[in-house]
Amino acid sequence: MALEEYKRKRDFKKSPEPEGTVAPKRTERFFCVQKHLASHLHYDLRLEHNGVLLSWAVPKGPSLDPKTKRLAMHVEDHPVAYGEFEGVIPEGYGAGIVMLWDKGTWTPEQDDVDAALKKGDLKFTLNGYKLKGSWVLVKTSGRFYGAREGGEGRSWLLIKHKDDWAGDVDIAEFAPRSVKSDGDFEDILAEDNPAIWHTNRPAKGGDTGKMFEKIIARAAALKSARGTDDTKGTKDTKKKTVRKSTPSKKKAAAKKK
Numbered sequence: 627m628a629l630e631e632y633k634r635k636r637d638f639k640k641s642p643e644p645e646g647t648v649a650p651k652r653t654e655r656f657f658c659v660q661k662h663l664a665s666h667l668h669y670d671l672r673l674e675h676n677g678v679l680l681s682w683a684v685p686k687g688p689s690l691d692p693k694t695k696r697l698a699m700h701v702e703d704h705p706v707a708y709g710e711f712e713g714v715i716p717e718g719y720g721a722g723i724v725m726l727w728d729k730g731t732w733t734p735e736q737d738d739v740d741a742a743l744k745k746g747d748l749k750f751t752l753n754g755y756k757l758k759g760s761w762v763l764v765k766t767s768g769r770f771y772g773a774r775e776g777g778e779g780r781s782w783l784l785i786k787h788k789d790d791w792a793g794d795v796d797i798a799e800f801a802p803r804s805v806k807s808d809g810d811f812e813d814i815l816a817e818d819n820p821a822i823w824h825t826n827r828p829a830k831g832g833d834t835g836k837m838f839e840k841i842i843a844r845a846a847a848l849k850s851a852r853g854t855d856d857t858k859g860t861k862d863t864k865k866k867t868v869r870k871s872t873p874s875k876k877k878a879a880a881k882k883k
């Protein structure tokens with residue numbers, strides 16, 4: 627499309643000018659899904675396009691069942707570098723834990739992605755670890771059940787097309803862990819600081835609050851078991867004991883003699 631005008635004006639049988647080709651449009655690009663436990667658990671689907679990651683927050687996560695349409699709230703574009711991020715957001719916007727739940731490539735099934743987005747009907751193929759095959763994102767009229775306040779105009783539906791990769795496996799439950807670290811939320815938090823939300827966690831009440839409570843406790847236990855926690859660690863205490871005993875190196879040396 628970008629060269630149509632250029633081509634229309636020229637007869638390449640007569641002109642020595644190069645006809646030129648537009649870079650193929652249905653090229654593979656990066657995609658990821660980040661499982662994000664914040665004020666609510668959701669799955670952020672991100673598709674690389676024009677140098678950014680187009681992003682949709684999917685509260686229930688993707689479904690492999692073509693009959694199950696999942697609400698996907700269109701959110702702000704993210705930098706491409708964000709696509710590999712996994713870790714803890716201590717405070718502020720999105721405070722919580724981010725897990726790289728799936729990643730791979732996506733290929734548009736339409737030539738003009740921008741037109742498809744504008745129309746609100748983007749068909750694409752995913753080649754991730756967990757999500758594969760053909761999918762569609764369809765913009766809704768904005769009053770779809772489950773859309774939160776202020777969500778008008780931002781609500782889309784994520785739907786799996788029927789193909790070999792469709793099925794009734796609950797993929798979020800079947801494959802809950804990170805494709806980056808193989809860890810669960812508690813492992814990711816244990817790598818960071820389990821005590822971070824000791825007084826003020828991202829969600830206090832309801833199911834999310836309970837989830838945070840469990841994860842924080844498990845992360846603290848994991849960290850403690852690994853001995854990397856300065857206050858409760860076991861290995862660290864041992865290290866200190868070793869360090870304390872280093873002055874006796876002379877004694878050890880003396881014994882050797």
Ligand code: MN
Nearest residue numbers: 662670683720
């Ligand atoms: Mn998010």
